[in-house]
Amino acid sequence: EDKIVLRLSSPMSETDQRAIALTEQFGPGVSSFATFEPHWNATLFKQNTELEAIARGNLEMSVTSAQELAQFFPEWSIFTAGYVLQDADHQVAVFNDAVMDPFKQKVEEELGVKLLAPMYLGRRHVNLRQSRDEVDVRTPADLAGINLRMPGTDAWQFLGKALGANPTPMAFTEVYTALQTGAVDGQDNPLPTVVDAKFYEVTKQIALTSHLVDWNFIALSKAVWEDLSPEQQQAVQSAADAAAKAEREAQLKKEADLRGFLEQKGLAIYEPDLDSFRSHVQKAYLESDFANDWPAGVLERINELGH
């Protein structure tokens, strides 16, 4: 009989840890009844249009982000806020806790998208072209006047402002040249991105602000899910969990390993006064419109699940 085809579209490249884990763990995990057909580099659907493609029945799978979900459901901005999630384990705990259920349910009902498992993207840090002699980042005040490239959505821009910097939206493909020429002073991404996008060639320091422990979700069409037998559903869920776990471990290891690599490339890597950043950013969020969209009690529950 014909197998189901599970097409996944995502902007990540096939060498990304998430792509590797999905190819090596998810694909084989469902191969008895489904063909996993990934399309990397956004070749099938453009970045941030995959959810509506799934909703319209044009795609089966994607790797979505809290930022993308917040474009549909503003309350998701709580998972894009700085210093809310603490680490990879905290992400898993939050995802599996009942506090996530209403969030997931709404996505299933209104978009027809089922979120299977959380993937770990890494800790985002501030990566600057200036040397530490020129800019030494201890507190948010030290980022005053720094043009920090951040993705062009208001959630990202707000986070940049909350960090004390001047957030600058710019296409990712232009960031390298802009760092080289000084059109921007810095960018924020996890260490693996700093390496993959070669930003270390044109920057001199990384302040380990860990301002966002970023995550993604393996997303599957609800309609496809409901057509599966209970055993098949079980297999899909296990395969997604296995991929997420493998990815998390690989990404954590990569993050740890890359610190040495980047230091060897001559970058100064150091930890600023995290308490000062945390309180500054959290205060900014609580005073903002974003917090109005957050359901009562969710932030408290997330904090309880941390340490």
Place this chain on the structure above:
Amino acid sequence: MSLPFALCLLTLFLLSAIGTPIAYAILVGALIYLGVAGQDIALAGEQILAGLFESFVLLAVPLFIVAANIMNAGTISERLLSFCVAAVGRFRGGLGHVNVVSSLIFSGMSGSAVADAAGIGKIIVQMMTRSGHYTPGYAAAITAASATIGPIIPPSIPMVLYALVSNTSIGYLFLGGILPGLLMGVVLMAMNTWISARRGFALEEPVPLRELPRKTANAFPALLMPAILLYGIYGGVTTPTEAAAVAAAYALILASLFYRAMSLRALYTILVESARSSAAVGLVIGGALILNYIVASENIPNLVAQQLVGLDVSPLVFLLGVNLLILLLGCVLDASTIILVIIPLFIPSCRELGIDLVHFGVVAVVNCMIGLITPPYGILLFVLNAVTRIPLAEIIREIWGFLAVLIFALLILIFFPGVTLWLPRLFGYGG
């Protein structure tokens, strides 16, 4: 090839052949593909809209078109033309050389060949045709051919894309592109000399040398434009895309305040005409976006990959084979699709065969840029047609000679890795 895909291509080619605008031919072909394949008809519009809505770097295209139209209306191009005629008009093919050299200069401030062709392309084509010594088709063809140099010399968006998929240094790739870009300029100028002599393109009336200072002074503010844009980019004021806006602003200031050759009424006309050209160009680019979706939906990249598993050949044969494939794909596929989807398939083999990845990347990007001018589906040909209204047939008739020398340059790059790698090695590249 699946039935829906075959029907799509058939529709596209038949409609194009009977004179339907290419963008509409693609749109109709795509709708037929989606309908026959049982997919959502809305995907055609979805792909164009979503693609254009995230194409930040393409925003340089309408802005460069505005800049070009202001320069033409504001006597700036005229002054430049008169300076160029005085400087090089006595030489055979002089303005053709000016065309190539100006592309080399602009390649330092633009990361996209389409933006180059839409911007300076229009100015220089009008200069060449106004002088009366070149056919419009020839002027457009040499412009399209030299616009391919843009993304070879840094900054370059295709090189950034290649670096992301190949894990090579952007800095070394940028350095690696400089000599190949110059080489492309040299072979194009050689071809221009040869054709100009053979076809007997008339020479300009020699301008007495004593008039040169006056003509230079007259054109000086306009000649400053590249310097201002280069300073803007390398001084960290603007991104290469934003430089297009600075170009338009500078041209506007020159035309209205300095040369006093621009009225509000004229500016309005320029904006309307620029909006017309931009819309036509945007629609063709949108068409390319749908074709990319169809190719991906047919899973063609993976099918190509399966054919290539376990190839056992020498590095040179491998390189030649890959380049032949890219050249063929370039006739139907968009450059960024080739770089992001097809090229990564070959990178493991390159590593095994000991082919340097910076060398491979520069060669592949040069090849993809050549693909932008290969008929029938060459986006640079379309863009020049849209902004200059020179018939596609005339441009294509004149493109072959330039295509041939660019492929010759590509072969030199393949056979002599040193041309690419000399500069990166000078700056410490270990490969």
Place this chain on the structure above:
Amino acid sequence: MNRAIRWIRTLAEVVSASMLAAMFLTFLLQIFSRYVLQEPFGWTLELCLALWIWIVFFGCAFIVRDREHVSFDILYLAAPARLRKVMALISAAVVAIALLWSLLPTWDWIDFLRIKKSATLKVPMRTLYSIYALFLIVVAARAIWSFIHTLRHGAPDHELELLSEDKS
């Protein structure tokens, strides 16, 4: 009728020119805010992209003339008048039918996007993309008009049109 069309054309030209001018100024503002004010406006990029989409589809619907589109007119121009008429009729009919056929499914998708807000400006994506539906309608209508016109008066001759336009 003709006066109405001329009036619509003038209005469309004003709108297109304004959108292009707005994009140009927004770009300058973006550079100014980042480099001079050191306080980059986050919304400039998305506004430019939105304007770009509107310039393309509004422009193609209302101000781009048929012969200004990129096309291979080699065979068309070489064909004898009767064959040319057939080509023009097929072309117009196919475009009109195909675009109208796609209109409702496409609108269904655009309408669905009312629940998605653009990332920075927070405008519903339906609003941004609605111009594409208008584009489909207007281009189909123009194709139908061109079909009828060709049926009555024969195929348009691009080269002659171009000459008369240049002289006027």
